[in-house]
Amino acid sequence: MLNFAKPQIPIGLLHDMKQITPGGSHDSTNGGQWKPTLNPATVTFKGVVMPMSNEDLQYMPEGTYTKQTQKLYTNSHRLAVGATFTDTYDGATYTVTQELTHGPIHPMKRYAVEARGGASPK
DSSP states (O other): OOOOOOOOOOOTTTTEEEEOOEEEEEGGTTTHHHHHHEOOOEEEEEEEEEEEHHHHHHHHOSSOOOOOEEEEESSSOOOOTOOOEETTTTTOOEEEEEEEGGGGGGEEEEEEEEEEOOOOOO
16 A cells, blocks of 8 residues: 655644543432533643634635634544634634544644634624
């Protein structure tokens, strides 16, 4: 089998991101209300958040976007829609709203993300 070069994001652009995995359970003694854990699990991965371009917005069919919409690039870390992560570079917290795939061509992952705390309601 041929081994082709795989496109990668330059290491100089990447910095640590912390994926936040909330946990908890339903408290049956309190009417079944959700009780989150005090210390949610985190997973560290390398990535970079970039602004959306006009070309990105032109070809994306998933509805409206705000000024808070950005793109996240990683070399191989997978995130699900709805996943939350914090950028250690500026401390901003983001939620994944869509996967912008390149298909099975290479392992680089690209996601549309929305900054939390300042986004307009949809």
